[in-house]
Amino acid sequence: MEKKRNQHLLLLLLIGMAVSGVMAQEAKYPPLSEYLMPQADEVALAKSAAPQNISDHAMIRVFTTRRS
Secondary structure, three states, X not given: OHHHHHHHHHHHHHHHHHHHXXXXXXXXXXXXXXXXXXXXXXXXXXXXXXXXXXXXXXXXOOOOOOOO
Protein backbone atom coordinates (compact mmCIF):
# COMPACT_ATOMS: atom_id res chain seq x y z
CA MET A 1 0.00 0.00 0.00
CA GLU A 2 2.82 2.41 0.96
CA LYS A 3 4.72 1.55 -2.23
CA LYS A 4 1.67 2.30 -4.39
CA ARG A 5 1.17 5.64 -2.62
CA ASN A 6 4.81 6.60 -3.17
CA GLN A 7 4.51 5.69 -6.85
CA HIS A 8 1.48 7.96 -7.19
CA LEU A 9 3.28 10.82 -5.45
CA LEU A 10 6.31 10.37 -7.70
CA LEU A 11 4.10 10.37 -10.77
CA LEU A 12 2.38 13.57 -9.66
CA LEU A 13 5.74 15.18 -8.96
CA LEU A 14 7.07 14.27 -12.41
CA ILE A 15 3.93 15.56 -14.12
CA GLY A 16 4.16 18.81 -12.15
CA MET A 17 7.80 19.27 -13.13
CA ALA A 18 7.01 18.61 -16.80
CA VAL A 19 4.16 21.10 -16.81
CA SER A 20 6.21 23.80 -15.10
CA GLY A 21 9.06 23.26 -17.59
CA VAL A 22 6.71 23.70 -20.54
CA MET A 23 5.21 26.83 -19.00
CA ALA A 24 8.68 28.31 -18.40
CA GLN A 25 9.59 27.81 -22.06
CA GLU A 26 6.47 29.64 -23.17
CA ALA A 27 7.42 32.86 -21.34
CA LYS A 28 6.87 35.85 -23.59
CA TYR A 29 9.25 38.77 -23.49
CA PRO A 30 8.40 42.29 -24.62
CA PRO A 31 9.62 43.21 -28.10
CA LEU A 32 13.14 44.59 -28.41
CA SER A 33 11.76 48.03 -29.25
CA GLU A 34 10.62 48.41 -25.63
CA TYR A 35 14.24 48.17 -24.46
CA LEU A 36 15.67 50.62 -26.99
CA MET A 37 16.05 54.34 -26.38
CA PRO A 38 16.63 57.20 -28.81
CA GLN A 39 20.17 57.04 -30.21
CA ALA A 40 21.14 60.50 -28.90
CA ASP A 41 20.05 59.53 -25.38
CA GLU A 42 21.99 56.28 -25.52
CA VAL A 43 25.15 58.09 -26.66
CA ALA A 44 24.77 60.69 -23.90
CA LEU A 45 24.30 57.94 -21.32
CA ALA A 46 27.39 56.10 -22.55
CA LYS A 47 29.50 59.28 -22.52
CA SER A 48 28.39 60.10 -18.98
CA ALA A 49 29.81 56.78 -17.76
CA ALA A 50 33.43 57.85 -18.30
CA PRO A 51 35.50 60.94 -17.61
CA GLN A 52 35.27 63.53 -20.39
CA ASN A 53 38.89 63.11 -21.52
CA ILE A 54 38.13 59.45 -22.22
CA SER A 55 34.56 59.70 -23.53
CA ASP A 56 35.48 62.46 -26.02
CA HIS A 57 37.69 59.97 -27.90
CA ALA A 58 35.64 56.83 -27.36
CA MET A 59 33.86 54.86 -30.06
CA ILE A 60 30.29 54.39 -28.92
CA ARG A 61 28.05 51.70 -30.36
CA VAL A 62 24.31 51.74 -29.94
CA PHE A 63 21.72 48.99 -30.16
CA THR A 64 19.45 48.98 -33.19
CA THR A 65 16.90 46.62 -34.64
CA ARG A 66 19.08 46.08 -37.74
CA ARG A 67 21.35 43.07 -37.83
CA SER A 68 24.84 43.76 -39.12
